[in-house]
Amino acid sequence: MEKVLLIEDDNNLGKSINDFLAGEQFDVNWVTSLSGAKKMDLEKYNLVILDWMLPDGQGVDFLKDIRNDGNKTPVIMLTAKTDLIDKVVGLETGANDYMTKPFEPRELLARIRVQLRQSDTQKVADKGQVSINNLTLNFDTREVFWNGALVDMTKMEFDFLRLLAENPNRALSRDEILNKVWGYESYPSTRTVDTHVLQLRQKLSDELIETVRGIGYKLRA
Numbered sequence: 001m002e003k004v005l006l007i008e009d010d011n012n013l014g015k016s017i018n019d020f021l022a023g024e025q026f027d028v029n030w031v032t033s034l035s036g037a038k039k040m041d042l043e044k045y046n047l048v049i050l051d052w053m054l055p056d057g058q059g060v061d062f063l064k065d066i067r068n069d070g071n072k073t074p075v076i077m078l079t080a081k082t083d084l085i086d087k088v089v090g091l092e093t094g095a096n097d098y099m100t101k102p103f104e105p106r107e108l109l110a111r112i113r114v115q116l117r118q119s120d121t122q123k124v125a126d127k128g129q130v131s132i133n134n135l136t137l138n139f140d141t142r143e144v145f146w147n148g149a150l151v152d153m154t155k156m157e158f159d160f161l162r163l164l165a166e167n168p169n170r171a172l173s174r175d176e177i178l179n180k181v182w183g184y185e186s187y188p189s190t191r192t193v194d195t196h197v198l199q200l201r202q203k204l205s206d207e208l209i210e211t212v213r214g215i216g217y218k219l220r221a
Contacts (some may be wrong), residue, residue, distance in 0.1 A: 006031070007037045042071050045073055052080075075094065077095040128140050163180055
């Protein structure tokens with residue numbers, strides 16, 4: 001379950017966001033001040049939702065401090081400010097996204113999911129490898145290990161598996177897979193994807209790559 005730190009002093013808005021995200025299976029901790037936020041270990045959170053104006057200071061100053069400390073946790077800023085300069089200041093200080101009040105909870109949810117996907121991809125790139133369940137991919141050596149054993153992979157099988165591993169639990173369409181792995185100019189049909197899924201299942205596990213009906217495939221994490 002993804003952990004979200006909500007820093008918002010408006011009780012009505014804070015409760016609304018807290019309850020909505022909890023209903024979407026997020027583990028939310030809600031604080032109403034910067035002093036409360038500073039007591040939290042941000043390394044434990046996958047994302048921070050940060051209000052600009054708080055009773056004991058400005059959220060943008062808190063953001064500046066955590067970025068100076070090297071913290072890379074994705075931050076979505078909330079504000080009633082509508083001027084472009086305020087948005088620029090927030091983004092240049094280190095915010096990953098910016099939402100102007102009022103907003104629809106569904107839009108906030110969509111932006112949260114975008115940031116979490118981008119954060120997961122960046123973590124994978126930083127490590128040079130990814131491990132999911134019993135699967136490990138080393139991007140530098142282009143080696144694949146299943147249950148600790150080296151598995152021989154073709155170039156396309158590795159590239160396909162890497163795309164799935166960099167987007168765990170995300171349903172990828174056949175067209176998106178073809179575009180990112182083969183390139184639109186070089187593939188004959190979407191059957192190419194289905195054939196490679198069959199090959200990977202034979203080499204790894206039938207349960208690892210899940211068919212998403214009407215869409216494509218995803219790596220089950």
